[in-house]
Amino acid sequence: MSELGNKKYVYSFEEAKGVSKDIVGGKGANMAEMVSLGLPIPAGFTITTETCDMYYKNNKTYPQEVKDQIEAQLQHLEEKSGKKLGDANDPLLVSVRSGAAASLPGMMDTVLNLGLNDASVVGLATKTENERFAWDSYRRFIQMFGDVVMEVPYHDFEHALQSVKNKKGVKLDTELDAEDLKEVVRLYKEVVQNATGKLFPNNGREQLAMAVDAVFNSWNNERAIIYRRLNDIRGLLGTAVNVQSMVFGNMGETSGTGVCFTRNPSTGENKFYGEYLMNAQGEDVVAGVRTPAEIQTLNEVMPECYTELVAIYKKLEQHYADMQDMEFTIQEGKLYILQTRSGKRTAAAAVKIAIDMLHEGLINEKTAVLRVQPNQLDALLHPQLDNNAKKTGETLTIGLPASPGAAVGQIVFKAEDAHEWNEQGKKVVLVRVETSPEDIQGMVAAQGILTARGGMTSHAAVVARGMGKCCVAGAGELVIDEKAKTLSIKGKTFKEGDEITLDGSTGEVFAGKIAVADPELSGDFEELMKLADSFRKLWVRTNADTPRDAIQAKKFGAEGIGLCRTEHMFFAEDRILAVREMILADDVQGRKKALAKILPFQKSDFYELMKTLEGQPVTIRFLDPPLHEFLPTEDKDIQAVANELGVSIEKVKEKINALHEFNPMLGHRGCRLAITYPEIAEMQAEAVISAACELKKEGVDARPEIMIPLVGFKTELDFNKEVVVETAKKTMEKYGIEVEYKLWTMIEVPRGALTADEIAKSAEFFSFGTNDLTQMGMGFSRDDAGKFIKAYLEDGIFEKDPFQSIDEEGIGQLVKIAVEKGRQTRADIKLGICGEHGGDPASIDFCHRVGLTYVSCSPYRVPIARLAAAHAALKHG
């Protein structure tokens, strides 16, 4: 214990000034900061995240030393307030709240009004001269403590409350008087004893110890774990616990509570924004049970408090140089700030606030760029409801525009259903009276969320904005019957499975499907992107197979094509027959005959792409998938091929069977195709170079780059290279034109990475195919692993899906090895990545650190990649 003696586990808010938020958590750090700014903060103290870590490491206990430190701070708090926990005359009541270094809104547990017991409730009544308030607080406390700390089923309390209301013949809680509430308290204690076999703890210090444990435990409840995974929050020690004197917003008409943002979190507009409820506790606002009033109206109700609040919000935003999300309470005319933190915001708001603050001189360019999370942009880049289509739609009602974007889907009423239907490939809109943290997974699965109750800061609104997901909240006209699974609006009834459309930017709700349109990006967005471009070191190319995709990607700032998958072109209706003929031919002659039919198509494909990308590189990957992917399965298609080849349908079927592979991923594909059938690579090389020659003739600056897939051996590359070089030479001679072209070597087989020094002797350009590298390196077929990857994530075998974010520890090593070995042989080797990871910010960060030249990603992720590349450059230099 003597070792521990030196260590501080509990800090008063005053003492915590300057202590890292990794130790005292975000809330604790902010309290300390606000105290030091001289703001009106209820006194309190913070138990550190290190205590939480120790708690888990020591089998959910902590040593006496920590208990002593808590007791010392509690006594200090009692002295300062002149009140005592559990005191029968003027009791100290405290809140016990979680607070990790990163925000996990609503995911962990909170206990309010702690310190009430049979004695102190009388003290509270005397002191406040409000017996009903005291007993209502007490019954609320038992209910919350029972639920959160003692795990008593919530409905047992509801049931007990209802029985008192029934006996009295009233409907609303507010119709119960002090005597009724005493009866409720009595029944509640019975409920606790029946459910747990224990008496409700009467001792304030015992209550506190139990509440602290409960908050620590909630760090690892399911929803907190899921939230951390979804938001990629890792490496934290645990949550801190904040114990703070209670102030009451529900002490009558001069009391109230509210939540506000220093700027509009939905649009980013620089205008004070928020809501409040008079005579209410803070949880009432956040839970969305009553619909609150706009913050500006507080100026009429309590002008002094409003003026003070405005001064404080300005001070806080200036101090933190970021948009703040604040909670406040007014107790009998006195304003208290309960919390401030950087406010969550929509992507649009994030962009606008960053650029506005830059212009206001509040932040510099680097900070502005870092203020917008790359993945957030996704919401801006995806289609919005088409304005013309909206005019023809049937507007059912208008709720609050809680989170922008469009959502079209089938109605479901439960989070589980949203999840299940989504797994089945259906698009759903989750419709709830109000959402709670239990609904998280359903919200992830849904296209959008529609709630009947709750404001702009309700659970549904906050979480949806965080996810960049469309949400319409507080649509009061909705009548939802969750049991019958129906939704009625103005007499119209919708069932589960009916289609509905939401506009999260306006709050409109439409019947049926409404068409969506491409998003329009604001000038702020362009400015942010230009800033990002000025910092980033990685080039950003796009994966595109069609001029349409290429044009979209160019709009989004792509610097050329990093991956054009030629096989996609093979499937087009006018070519697939020739492709099948080629595959099923018996000999070189047969294949060449079929390839001659495909050549003009390929040439025109490449011509169009290179013309669209004039002056920019177009990287064309040669045929990659196993040939049988192109084979016909239906008799009529088999017959067509048989006719073309002039053989029997049986013969074609035999050939198809012969081409079957047990593990096509590891089979006859990629550069292996060209080794057995060089004529395929010849045809593709001829198509690329012919197109480039024709463009050059027309004065177009075409920049073809050819990419050889699946290289595991230098000898494989050499074979393919020779075919390309020879064919290119012949083709250029035919045209009498010289064109420059580059030859990329894909590194996507582990052996290719391991022998990159050898391969680099023949290769000047490596492009990492991290999809295949992940599949082979992990031994996971992406087509098959879907089922057990889910179990892997749930069991914590995986921290994240390795196909989404590159597995730095394992597969990343192969990339690093290949980069190092490639550079050993050829110091100036050019390196790119063209797997799905090229559009994932965490993977882009890795690509930057490992020193790649470019990333390539799908068109809609190009801006995300540009911003992520800038973040990486700013973070790692």
Place this chain on the structure above:
Amino acid sequence: MSELGNKKYVYSFEEAKGVSKDIVGGKGANMAEMVSLGLPIPAGFTITTETCDMYYKNNKTYPQEVKDQIEAQLQHLEEKSGKKLGDANDPLLVSVRSGAAASLPGMMDTVLNLGLNDASVVGLATKTENERFAWDSYRRFIQMFGDVVMEVPYHDFEHALQSVKNKKGVKLDTELDAEDLKEVVRLYKEVVQNATGKLFPNNGREQLAMAVDAVFNSWNNERAIIYRRLNDIRGLLGTAVNVQSMVFGNMGETSGTGVCFTRNPSTGENKFYGEYLMNAQGEDVVAGVRTPAEIQTLNEVMPECYTELVAIYKKLEQHYADMQDMEFTIQEGKLYILQTRSGKRTAAAAVKIAIDMLHEGLINEKTAVLRVQPNQLDALLHPQLDNNAKKTGETLTIGLPASPGAAVGQIVFKAEDAHEWNEQGKKVVLVRVETSPEDIQGMVAAQGILTARGGMTSHAAVVARGMGKCCVAGAGELVIDEKAKTLSIKGKTFKEGDEITLDGSTGEVFAGKIAVADPELSGDFEELMKLADSFRKLWVRTNADTPRDAIQAKKFGAEGIGLCRTEHMFFAEDRILAVREMILADDVQGRKKALAKILPFQKSDFYELMKTLEGQPVTIRFLDPPLHEFLPTEDKDIQAVANELGVSIEKVKEKINALHEFNPMLGHRGCRLAITYPEIAEMQAEAVISAACELKKEGVDARPEIMIPLVGFKTELDFNKEVVVETAKKTMEKYGIEVEYKLWTMIEVPRGALTADEIAKSAEFFSFGTNDLTQMGMGFSRDDAGKFIKAYLEDGIFEKDPFQSIDEEGIGQLVKIAVEKGRQTRADIKLGICGEHGGDPASIDFCHRVGLTYVSCSPYRVPIARLAAAHAALKHG
């Protein structure tokens, strides 16, 4: 050119003394050595392998400097012999032979009698006083030079020769006189001109230059490349060329030529062994056209020569301390040694010679061990014809016992057919009048070779012994019609496809199939194995799933089981239904019910194995393959499962479809099974530990080791480990017995190797599964790659089949990385290998160098592995 000026490219035999055989080739080095020993060697010189290398690097040319050095040596040779190349009076004739650093018997080209032309043929006639001999030599020279150097079709010469014989009405070459042979020469020159458009070169120096080029070219002819690949001969610069004065064995009855071995190359017996032909050239003996006489009879024909030869062979064997394979020629009573080299020998001979020489004090223990090539032992370990079965067989004829072992198969008459039938999975015996180097691939493909002509040193005999393949040669009673594809023996006719059996140890040929029996190993073999054991550092375990295999492996010296594949047990008829029931069950209960049926079987399997291997480790790999490998495909089997599960056949089919995987290799298998279905691992752990407990109760020293397959993540291992540890604990508690067990972690997923430092935190034992590591690391499915791996070997993309010998450059790196990282975490980590590579000598050498603890291989390869491990230890310390 001045740089070259300093370098010596051509050495006289005298000068070459002490020069590395890497430079002057094996034959050149031996000539130099023999010259220095004072043996009677025809004078000559050697053009180095470096010249050959330069020749290929410089587009098949070499600089003037080399030509000058050749000319200088040629002049020296002319001076020494007092003869001149092409001289009309007393011409110098030379042989031009290949000679690389490693022996490639018969694979490269040779030209004899070079220097003959229209003038010198007269000189030769005058000098030898034998006009017929001179003209016969000339026509042979044109024929050989035309064939080998000028690529004139061989049959064109045959045709011309036949026309002269027809005109004269004779049948044999010997019936032609000098005048006839002059006519043949005239016709041959026409043949050359017609076929090549060029005159036959009349100038001796031009002939020499052309012959040297031809020898260099033959270094890369197809059969030489195949031979090098088959014999794993790599890293050589090329072939040297030896130019040597001709001596003639065909100058009458006091001339002759022969081939001899200092010991019997078939049995190893320490007795002079060989054959000769009087009045013949050396090629006549090797080609097997005439059947030669036993060497001992030379003592009667030419006693002085024989005595000299005996003295020389003893000197040579003593000098080289190894069994020698010599060629000699007697020219008019004078003996010349043309060649000596370490003699090829059968496995049995290799073992006997090594042990005999050790006993004779000629070599030490290390040398004795190194004298036997591990892969050679294969021939000793495989079954021989059963002696009792032989008695009942129908003996067709008895040929020469040219290479021991047994061969049972269908008759084919062409090498191509042997190859093709073998590809179709048929076992064939190749029946030829005589074999030639063109037949190599067919010989590889055949079970055994039967020839009608040729002796113990004929091409068929030498090559078959090198391959460890059964061969009966010179079975003179055979009448073979290669065109009609029939074989007649004493009036009995066999067609292509008929079955036949050879006994290579006795020369017997049987009709039909004869049963085979396990080999009996000689005392020499045991002695060699014990010597090997005294040197090796690697332990050798075996891969065995049955007590039968385990017993065989123990006999061969296995030190425990390194891999028991439990899935093989699942396929047994009495269990497969329960296995299917388990897989197709809908829930844990259903699976557990089925597993309960499998448990007693597994327990008894493990009981038997551990009992058999008492005191030795038995490593049991938990279920590895994808579950659908066990699924029924036939309706009756599906019905059986449906009955057992009490569901409809349609439901079972649905489930089977749902279990389909696109790439099962990369799918739901290995340790992944236990993560989704822990109950499978529980059952297996219970079976292993129960069996061990029961054995311990009986006083048997059971040593179970459990192996978790396909680990790519530490978290996967941890999950599996927990299941095993918990189940083992419970099981031991049930029995009230403690047993020790070890837990092995397979490293066979590239990511597992890359993160071995992490995995080693939970693992004390790594076993490398290099089959899967190769499949995943190279992206080659072994089931599918068969087709294109062949093309890869042919195109030189692969140097060797990576599934046979570990790919050190690529996959070997993963093993090295895992070993290093594993040791970083746990310095004393134990390491093994249990893939097919565990029985491959080259791979075992790698395992030794990389520092593994043991290799595990199939029972029949255990002695090979023991010897290979000793070789590795002796070579690398």
